[in-house]
């Protein structure tokens with residue numbers, strides 16, 4: 001009796017809390033993207049972990065952070081009939097009541113209620129426009145705040161928002177400068193590090209951090225209801241709390257970020273609100289020069305691509321701000337495309353995964369150069385700061401094949417240019433273009449994080465995948481020499497791979513890795529196809545024969561036939577070992593039909609025997625797994641049940657992980673926890689799109705004459 005009473009009391013208590021909580025759909029993610037457009041404009045709300053005890057997932061109550069966890073102070077207040085509430089940030093006025101949160105591929109939307117009187121809908125839109133280079137090049141993001149009456153009565157409403165100078169650098173002792181002005185019909189604050197340190201970031205060497213150069217913009221439409229102010233945080237916020245407006249003044253003392261914290265604020269008087277009224281804000285980080293690249297003509301600074309379309313930062317800013325309705329339309333159609341295709345491929349759980357990955361994947365990239373020579377640069381993020389890491393591009397690339405395969409060329413071009421101009425001494429492929437983003441200054445001494453079989457296989461697979469989907473056979477011709485050289489390396493080293501790292505470098509080097517060998521062998525067959533498409537028929541036959549000989553031997557070396565059920569091993573000869581055979585997906589992706597159907601079927605039988613709470617382990621060395629490789633394994637499966645098993649478990653991880661950071665690709669299958677510090681916010685989550693990558697069309701794969709040579 002007594003026990004029951006206690007239980008029912010607990011139950012009541014628990015349900016009360018639950019009722020007060022916001023709902024989250026389609027899932028409660030470990031972190032919510034707020035303004036995520038580039039490695040440096042990447043602000044999130046940590047939403048997991050503390051969700052049962054703290055503010056997890058509530059916009060009011062905690063600070064937004066750069067992915068690397070430096071606070072990017074961003075606040076919001078609302079004044080309703082003279083009473084003030086907080087809707088964003090860790091500031092003192094009472095929080096609004098968050099009712100729901102929802103994410104799509106490009107938007108994070110919060111619905112709030114204020115004092116039972118008004119409803120707020122706050123939408124963070126970070127556009128992703130893979131087929132529109134001009135829009136994709138603009139490293140800016142939107143926040144729209146819509147207010148309406150809840151009780152049919154008009155209410156007197158003012159809204160307020162500010163950013164702190166933390167957006168301008170991760171070092172709070174750095175001095176910042178600012179100005180406020182109007183361009184066209186857009187009022188803006190500009191904040192920058194007084195001493196610009198170009199191509200530099202804090203948190204080096206491996207810590208990873210925010211940029212130490214460029215200008216931060218915070219903008220809104222200039223009209224008579226808008227007021228602005230810069231100044232010390234408490235002073236500026238108190239003015240709004242007390243008066244509902246700002247005095248348009250400017251703090252005249254440039255100073256360090258953390259000294260009497262300067263903030264840059266807007267207040268908007270909405271007057272009497274009954275029907276929905278929207279106010280739009282733009283946040284951006286603009287850097288004229290973005291990347292330092294060692295190419296054919298030596299090292300040079302490469303400008304952001306938007307500089308080709310706009311002569312000034314102000315014109316880019318006002319164009320972007322006024323482009324909102326077009327961007328909304330484009331974003332909604334992209335969101336809908338992902339909904340339709342994801343649900344059709346593997347159901348609602350799959351959409352939970354894909355729609356969370358889109359901004360994270362594109363947010364690790366940046367378009368630079370000019371329209372006639374455009375590079376898409378990528379930062380590895382969190383695991384280290386490497387630029388253009390080949391085995392990070394590999395897991396990223398399914399999302400590009402899905403949205404726009406032409407972007408593959410923009411990613412691969414700098415890798416080819418640097419290696420073809422003699423800046424890399426080895427016969428195998430380089431691992432990355434530079435130790436630390438935004439420097440793509442290479443490794444002329446040959447010392448990088450060597451992954452020879454891995455990267456040769458990746459380059460061959462990705463180059464062919466690009467050409468198959470765009471018809472750009474000329475690209476294969478242009479890079480034939482290097483592709484052929486890498487294939488030579490694979491012929492030497494893929495069947496019996498020496499002791500070396502695979503992309504899963506956190507697990508350490510290992511000899512005879514079954515999955516790594518498979519990647520190399522598929523790479524050789526990919527080169528046979530490259531040779532055929534470019535009419536190098538002798539090479540086509542030679543590599544076809546080698547790849548087929550190797551795949552037969554590989555089955556003897558890498559399959560534990562006597563196990564029940566049989567499966568491929570982690571490394572040759574260790575029959576009890578196993579791992580996700582994710583590289584097999586490349587055979588399907590390229591339509592090669594190299595790996596016998598029996599191998600696919602065997603793995604389909606095996607994986608379900610190894611399911612844990614949140615996934616299937618990466619391999620027998622540890623209890624962790626990789627989200628990207630799980631989706632590759634799912635995409636390779638012929639069995640619908642196996643695909644759906646992987647998808648269900650990964651969606652469960654997203655909704656259940658105790659981690660409190662942007663989506664980790666490395667996590668423990670039993671606890672859902674992550675290893676910490678590294679492996680958050682990485683572009684590799686683009687790999688979850690593997691299930692949406694169509695095989696190359698038969699016409700292209702079977703008849704080289706369709707190509708215009």
Ligand SMILES: *[C@@H]1O[C@H](CO)[C@@H](O)[C@H](O)[C@H]1NC(C)=O
Pocket residue numbers: 198199200201204292436437438439
């Ligand atoms: C990039 O290289 C420059 C020197 O050219 C250096 O000052 C800067 O710190 C480097 N950036 C990073 C993030 O390591």
Ligand SMILES: *[C@@H]1O[C@H](CO)[C@@H](O)[C@H](O)[C@H]1NC(C)=O
Pocket residue numbers: 178179180181250251252253254
């Ligand atoms: C704001 O103050 C700074 C520092 O005194 C000054 O350089 C800047 O021109 C001022 N801006 C405006 C718009 O008054």
Ligand SMILES: *[C@@H]1O[C@H](CO)[C@@H](O)[C@H](O)[C@H]1NC(C)=O
Pocket residue numbers: 295296297417
């Ligand atoms: C290198 O510079 C030459 C001369 O200006 C130019 O013709 C060539 O296109 C440049 N090469 C690359 C890869 O940018």
Ligand SMILES: *[C@@H]1O[C@H](CO)[C@@H](O)[C@H](O)[C@H]1NC(C)=O
Pocket residue numbers: 427428485486488489492
């Ligand atoms: C393959 O091995 C042969 C024999 O050791 C060697 O001469 C050749 O350079 C190697 N090829 C590559 C691309 O490393």
Ligand SMILES: *[C@@H]1O[C@H](CO)[C@@H](O)[C@H](O)[C@H]1NC(C)=O
Pocket residue numbers: 496511512557572573
């Ligand atoms: C790697 O596999 C080959 C072929 O089975 C074998 O000869 C060699 O001893 C293996 N190496 C190790 C370290 O297991």
Ligand SMILES: *[C@@H]1O[C@H](CO)[C@@H](O)[C@H](O)[C@H]1NC(C)=O
Pocket residue numbers: 559560561562573575
């Ligand atoms: C591993 O399995 C193979 C057959 O797949 C068998 O020939 C071999 O003896 C087994 N090795 C051990 C150590 O059990």
Ligand SMILES: *[C@@H]1O[C@H](CO)[C@@H](O)[C@H](O)[C@H]1NC(C)=O
Pocket residue numbers: 620621622623670
């Ligand atoms: C996996 O987790 C279990 C407990 O759930 C533990 O006993 C085991 O040692 C772990 N295995 C590895 C390889 O870490």
